[in-house]
Amino acid sequence: MAFHEEKNALTREKRSAAISHYHGTLASLIADTAGEEIPQRVRTFTQAAHDDILSALTALRGIRDAAIVVHGAVGCAAAAGALARPGGARWYSVNLSERDSILGSEAPLRETILRAIAEGAAAVFVVGTPVVAINNDDVNAVLLTLEEETTVSVLHVNTDGFRSKSPLSGFDTALHALLRLVDAPESRGDFVNVLAVGDNIRNVAAIVGAIDALGIGWNLLPGPSSSLENIRKAGSARATVSLNDDESEYFGLGLEAAYGTPYLRLPAPVGRAATRRFVAGLAEAFGIDDEAQAWLRAREAALQELLSARPLAGKKVFLQLDTALVEGFSDLIHDLGGEVAGVALSNVDLNNRAHLARLEAAADIPALVAVGQPFEIANVLARTPVDYYIGPEQTAFAARFGVRPISLRGAVYYGHEGMHALAARFGGPHPDFRERVRRDYAENWLKKNGGWHVKREVR
Amino acid sequence: MASIRNPRAGCALHGALSTLEAIEGIVPIVQANAGCAIQHALAYRDSGGGYIGGQAVPAANIIDKQVIFGGGSRLREQIKNTVKVVEGRLYAVLGSCECAMVGDDLNGMAREAAEQGLPVVASNIAGFHGDVYRGYERIFLDLIDGLPTLESPPVPQCQDGERPLVNIFGIVPTANPYYKGDLQELQRILEAIGLRVNSFFGPDGHAALYSMPDAALNLVFSRWGEAIGAKLEEKYATPQLIFDAMPLGNEEVGLFVQALVERLDLDATAAERFLEREEAWSEYFLLGGADRYFDDGAGKRAVIVGDTETVLRIGGFLSRTLGVDIRTAIYTDRVEGEEEPADFGGAAHSTSDGEEIAEVLRVSGAELIFASSLEDAVAQTLGVPLLAVSHPVRDRFIADQTYAGLRGAVALSADTLTLARQGQRALEERLVRKIAAAGARTAA
Numbered sequence: 001m002a003f004h005e006e007k008n009a010l011t012r013e014k015r016s017a018a019i020s021h022y023h024g025t026l027a028s029l030i031a032d033t034a035g036e037e038i039p040q041r042v043r044t045f046t047q048a049a050h051d052d053i054l055s056a057l058t059a060l061r062g063i064r065d066a067a068i069v070v071h072g073a074v075g076c077a078a079a080a081g082a083l084a085r086p087g088g089a090r091w092y093s094v095n096l097s098e099r100d101s102i103l104g105s106e107a108p109l110r111e112t113i114l115r116a117i118a119e120g121a122a123a124v125f126v127v128g129t130p131v132v133a134i135n136n137d138d139v140n141a142v143l144l145t146l147e148e149e150t151t152v153s154v155l156h157v158n159t160d161g162f163r164s165k166s167p168l169s170g171f172d173t174a175l176h177a178l179l180r181l182v183d184a185p186e187s188r189g190d191f192v193n194v195l196a197v198g199d200n201i202r203n204v205a206a207i208v209g210a211i212d213a214l215g216i217g218w219n220l221l222p223g224p225s226s227s228l229e230n231i232r233k234a235g236s237a238r239a240t241v242s243l244n245d246d247e248s249e250y251f252g253l254g255l256e257a258a259y260g261t262p263y264l265r266l267p268a269p270v271g272r273a274a275t276r277r278f279v280a281g282l283a284e285a286f287g288i289d290d291e292a293q294a295w296l297r298a299r300e301a302a303l304q305e306l307l308s309a310r311p312l313a314g315k316k317v318f319l320q321l322d323t324a325l326v327e328g329f330s331d332l333i334h335d336l337g338g339e340v341a342g343v344a345l346s347n348v349d350l351n352n353r354a355h356l357a358r359l360e361a362a363a364d365i366p367a368l369v370a371v372g373q374p375f376e377i378a379n380v381l382a383r384t385p386v387d388y389y390i391g392p393e394q395t396a397f398a399a400r401f402g403v404r405p406i407s408l409r410g411a412v413y414y415g416h417e418g419m420h421a422l423a424a425r426f427g428g429p430h431p432d433f434r435e436r437v438r439r440d441y442a443e444n445w446l447k448k449n450g451g452w453h454v455k456r457e458v459r
Numbered sequence: 460m461a462s463i464r465n466p467r468a469g470c471a472l473h474g475a476l477s478t479l480e481a482i483e484g485i486v487p488i489v490q491a492n493a494g495c496a497i498q499h500a501l502a503y504r505d506s507g508g509g510y511i512g513g514q515a516v517p518a519a520n521i522i523d524k525q526v527i528f529g530g531g532s533r534l535r536e537q538i539k540n541t542v543k544v545v546e547g548r549l550y551a552v553l554g555s556c557e558c559a560m561v562g563d564d565l566n567g568m569a570r571e572a573a574e575q576g577l578p579v580v581a582s583n584i585a586g587f588h589g590d591v592y593r594g595y596e597r598i599f600l601d602l603i604d605g606l607p608t609l610e611s612p613p614v615p616q617c618q619d620g621e622r623p624l625v626n627i628f629g630i631v632p633t634a635n636p637y638y639k640g641d642l643q644e645l646q647r648i649l650e651a652i653g654l655r656v657n658s659f660f661g662p663d664g665h666a667a668l669y670s671m672p673d674a675a676l677n678l679v680f681s682r683w684g685e686a687i688g689a690k691l692e693e694k695y696a697t698p699q700l701i702f703d704a705m706p707l708g709n710e711e712v713g714l715f716v717q718a719l720v721e722r723l724d725l726d727a728t729a730a731e732r733f734l735e736r737e738e739a740w741s742e743y744f745l746l747g748g749a750d751r752y753f754d755d756g757a758g759k760r761a762v763i764v765g766d767t768e769t770v771l772r773i774g775g776f777l778s779r780t781l782g783v784d785i786r787t788a789i790y791t792d793r794v795e796g797e798e799e800p801a802d803f804g805g806a807a808h809s810t811s812d813g814e815e816i817a818e819v820l821r822v823s824g825a826e827l828i829f830a831s832s833l834e835d836a837v838a839q840t841l842g843v844p845l846l847a848v849s850h851p852v853r854d855r856f857i858a859d860q861t862y863a864g865l866r867g868a869v870a871l872s873a874d875t876l877t878l879a880r881q882g883q884r885a886l887e888e889r890l891v892r893k894i895a896a897a898g899a900r901t902a903a
Contacts, residue, residue, distance in 0.1 A: 044536040044537070044539075044540050045517070045536070045537060045540035045541060045543075045544055046517070046518060046519065046520045046537070047514060047515055047516060047517055047518060048489065048493070048496035048497050048500060048513070048514045048515070048516045048517075048518040048520075049493040049494075049497065049514070049518070049520050050493065050494060050497050051492055051493040051494030051497070052494075053494050054494050054497060054498070054501075069462075072556075072586075073470050073556055073585075073586035073587040074463060074466050074468075074469065074470050074586070074590065075469040075470025075471075075472055075473050075495065075498055075499070075586040076470075076498065076586070077463075077466045077498075078466065078468065078469035078470065078473055078498040078499060078501070078502040079497070079498045079501035079502055080465060080466055081465075081466075081467070081502060081832075081833065081851050081853070082501035082502060082504060083501065084465075090464065090465075091464070091465055091466070092462050092463065092464055093462060093463045093466045094462055095460045095461065095462055095463050095466075096460075096587055097460045097587055098585070098587045098588060100460075100587070101556065101560060101587050108460070108461075108462065111461075111462060112462035115462055115464075119464075119814065130492050130526075130555075130556060130557040130560075131556045131557070131560065131586075131587065134526060134557055134560045134561070135560070160492075161492035161493065161494045161495075161557075162492040162493075162521055162522050162523050162525075162526055162557065163522070163523050165493070165520070165522060167493070167494075371493075372497075372514040374514060374515055375515070375544055375545070393504075394500075394504075394513050394514050394515075397515065438510070438511065438515075439546065440511050440515050440545055440546060441544060441545060441546065442543060442544060442545065442546050444543065445543060445544040445545075453540055453544070
């Protein structure tokens with residue numbers, strides 16, 4: 001049985017032994033994750049972190065003809081305003097009250113789904129939350145009843161906010177639901193599925209622009225402005241590629257298992273080398289190697305001025321990224337003349353650990369595994385000489401340590417366009433923000449060993 | 460409760476979190492699954508933030524083991540280590556839906572920490588208790604109960620101790636996106652007439668909490684402060700003076716000041732002098748505004764969307780002072796079944812549902828929209844300019860901007876004139892395109 005036919009997606013911990021904490025060096029991280037099992041450690045102090053619900057919402061938000069029904073209290077959909085894509089899915093909160101948490105939430109759920117359908121949704125995704133999971137509300141019974149009343153697909157995205165410490169599990173749960181919408185292919189089309197799940201719009205635009213330039217047809221899903229049609233026809237693609245396989249490999253592997261659509265394991269297209277491998281991999285699948293090489297030569301020639309300027313010469317950079325991106329970013333920093341001085345990775349598991357091996361040249365640098373947890377990064381920055389800190393968002397805390405933050409929120413860093421754009425961020429005036437940011441963390445903590453608050457998991 | 464399309468605010472936990480984040484020196488500790496505090500951080504990430512906020516908020520990130528066996532011991536270690544990692548003068552544990560359902564003993568854990576001399580209080584709040592306004596109300600009620608159990612920190616001696624102290628309640632941080640500037644303006648007016656002010660949300664927030672019982676009067680500016688005022692009255696015999704909204708404009712501020720002068724026996728002559736001086740400045744700032752107002756067509760038709768306090772304050776000023784014709788007022792925080800408090804001579808609705816609000820806007824015939832950024836899309840479709848006065852406000856970073864008091868009236872008058880001109884210009888551009896298209900058809 002293909003794994004998308006299972007009732008639920010497994011958590012990342014169960015599927016690929018994902019860890020959510022590590023504190024050590026890159027060399028020790030590589031060594032500790034080399035075996036069949038990866039030892040789990042547990043924090044005794046934590047800061048706010050993303051959960052599987054937010055990842056599922058992120059994965060589904062771009063589907064323009066779908067509705068997202070957040071089956072919880074109104075706060076479980078509070079991020080709707082921030083996550084919603086222009087022209088993307090419509091959002092509904094079932095808006096559960098305390099009474100619903102006692103008496104069950106099936107009736108308001110049914111009412112909300114019917115409303116979404118009446119307001120034009122072509123598919124409805126019911127995203128689970130802790131209240132309904134703890135209450136064991138029978139969502140599937142509601143969905144089964146609706147099957148007799150409507151032809152609109154209503155799918156359960158079985159998230160709960162507490163089963164997994166890895167928010168990436170939520171991408172899998174959402175993609176598990178999407179896989180059920182894919183039509184069995186009758187023939188193979190002349191296009192590639194481009195999986196863009198959490199990627200920002202500028203990155204997606206940069207890559208589909210490059211694929212266009214190569215003359216390859218593409219089917220973007222479930223990214224910005226995608227539709228149910230993009231999902232339904234995914235099985236008939238010639239191949240599938242992820243922009244960030246940490247986030248979307250589940251769908252690629254699912255398609256491959258169910259319909260034989262080849263999943264090209266290509267690196268995230270960040271930096272010169274990874275972009276080259278990404279383009280070459282696509283070109284091979286479509287038999288256009290010569291054209292692609294010519295295109296690459298022209299684009300790389302345009303990079304020469306930037307590379308010879310070495311804007312990061314003598315500079316040290318700390319990276320906080322998804323593991324899928326770290327290899328490309330590391331190459332990019334080196335190409336610009338800089339040096340990676342430390343990494344904080346969102347998730348390391350049996351599937352993505354190979355990305356780390358390529359970084360071995362910098363084995364003595366500090367390495368963390370953390371989703372968010374800026375206090376741990378602050379601890380490293382307080383004791384490690386670093387010039388730049390690159391992080392996903394809310395990066396200002398690093399300025400306290402005299403480090404220049406580079407936030408990736410909304411920034412383009414894919415492909416050759418991304419190289420130019422990122423390099424530009426390192427330039428310009430460097431005002432001193434040390435006294436202009438919050439000083440959240442106790443001096444004692446900043447002097448302590450960064451693994452002081454961690455214990456081994458007791459099973 | 461009915462479903463909501465495009466929810467505009469969070470839950471009671473988020474209201475409590477917004478409130479705590481806005482008080483300098485307080486560190487929240489969220490006993491919830493991962494995601495609850497990030498939902499809040501994402502919803503309010505562009506609001507300017509507070510003392511500690513966003514992804515830096517300490518949160519226990521409860522997992523299934525703690526849902527099954529209880530999260531008490533996880534919370535114990537989280538409290539113990541939060542005080543070691545995060546600088547704070549008061550730590551407040553907040554509950555959540557799941558810890559309410561599981562039955563975690565937050566008060567017990569906070570008490571245990573307090574017995575060891577740590578400044579920790581708890582609030583058994585849960586998301587499903589209601590909206591952000593309920594959360595604001597609940598956390599203040601719990602702070603009033605919890606703070607006396609802690610050792611009070613040394614509060615700086617006041618140089619002008621004879622001036623009466625007033626507390627301000629009912630303004631919910633971030634639910635009112637302009638709360639910082641609004642409260643600063645209220646404080647400016649109140650200090651000018653001889654009062655000391657605890658607004659809680661400012662550089663002295665933590666100390667203000669401990670001097671809360673010393674107030675001569677509690678000033679309540681929305682229904683969401685009434686239960687807080689009542690509790691303080693019961694506990695410390697401090698009377699409360701309740702207003703529907705913050706005052707906005709010379710007339711309202713005049714009445715407000717007069718009420719306080721009478722109630723607290725303040726220097727009426729000094730207060731009058733202050734108001735006269737302020738009025739002169741307002742007139743100076745808005746010189747020429749009247750010409751522009753009449754040039755652009757006085758009395759534009761408008762719709763206003765926001766919580767009750769915002770609609771009454773801003774809608775009242777627009778209608779009364781600027782002659783804006785409020786065709787529809789939409790209240791986003793009313794309790795089901797309640798009547799709307801004012802219709803400004805037009806229609807009134809109670810809903811926070813994005814689709815229902817959009818539908819009202821579509822048929823309103825409005826020339827100006829005073830609402831939130833959620834109404835941007837429909838405003839653009841209609842070609843009607845929008846001023847974001849209620850939550851959420853995106854894109855604009857709000858520091859000390861205000862739409863309250865006297866300076867707020869000047870700002871709102873200027874912004875309304877700007878909005879009216881933008882509307883006029885957009886209309887002219889649409890007409891030029893129409894004439895050009897008609898000309899092209901004729902030529903063909």
